[in-house]
Amino acid sequence: MIELINRILKIFLPPRCIKCGAILSDDDGLCPECFNQLNFITAPYCYKCGHPFEEVVNKKSQKLLCGRCSKKQKTPFRLNRSALIYDDISKDLILALKFMDKTENAKTLAKWLCMAGYDIWQEGADILVPVPLHYKRLIKRRYNQSALLAKELSKLTGIEVDYTSLIKHKSTKPQVQFSGHERVKNVRGAFSVKQAEKIKGKSVVLIDDVMTTGSTLKECAKALKAAGAKSVDTLTVARVI
Numbered sequence: 001m002i003e004l005i006n007r008i009l010k011i012f013l014p015p016r017c018i019k020c021g022a023i024l025s026d027d028d029g030l031c032p033e034c035f036n037q038l039n040f041i042t043a044p045y046c047y048k049c050g051h052p053f054e055e056v057v058n059k060k061s062q063k064l065l066c067g068r069c070s071k072k073q074k075t076p077f078r079l080n081r082s083a084l085i086y087d088d089i090s091k092d093l094i095l096a097l098k099f100m101d102k103t104e105n106a107k108t109l110a111k112w113l114c115m116a117g118y119d120i121w122q123e124g125a126d127i128l129v130p131v132p133l134h135y136k137r138l139i140k141r142r143y144n145q146s147a148l149l150a151k152e153l154s155k156l157t158g159i160e161v162d163y164t165s166l167i168k169h170k171s172t173k174p175q176v177q178f179s180g181h182e183r184v185k186n187v188r189g190a191f192s193v194k195q196a197e198k199i200k201g202k203s204v205v206l207i208d209d210v211m212t213t214g215s216t217l218k219e220c221a222k223a224l225k226a227a228g229a230k231s232v233d234t235l236t237v238a239r240v241i
């Protein structure tokens, strides 16, 4: 019955490209033209921070590390992964999900998150934690785009989402207003863990739309680590390179 309803709906409401609106024969999210414009982050990239390499340094090595990561600099993260390079195309898709109520985009973006997270799933992950919004911002926007992504990703991976343990207790100004060190200062101490017992000993995957300088994700990771998380990975739709 549900299948029949879906078939009828498809005739009247055919799936459309989430970018340009072209009618699609399958519910793939994007039409081939728009899909070809996307810049996916593909190997080779740093095994730890996920930063793409311009050329292969050593083809034999499976787990290449960038200069910064091979110096073993202190970071609260185990692995960082992103599906796309943040450019005009990925920016449009993300902004539509974030501000224009295009919540259906989350389904397609989560498919890409699932693929980009390959190494994370291999290392082992216990829970998905979306980067939280301050409650005042949540009321204004009505939904948290990262939580929508985590929900869709959970359907694909079977990994549970923890929506409530990590909270943003401090209201901050939007990060886009700042650059570099000001971003770090803006979000410092803004996140905390409410139910440490749900985080303790867990391999946590932080989910967000974009990784810019990583200061928001770092603050979240610090709070999760302080609550006893075994490891923290980050998985974002796009990343500024």
Ligand SMILES: [Zn+2]
Pocket (backbone or CB within 6 Å): 017, 018, 019, 020, 021, 022, 030, 031, 032, 033, 034, 035
């Ligand atoms: Zn299109």
Ligand SMILES: [Zn+2]
Pocket (backbone or CB within 6 Å): 046, 047, 048, 049, 050, 051, 065, 066, 067, 068, 069, 070
């Ligand atoms: Zn690296």
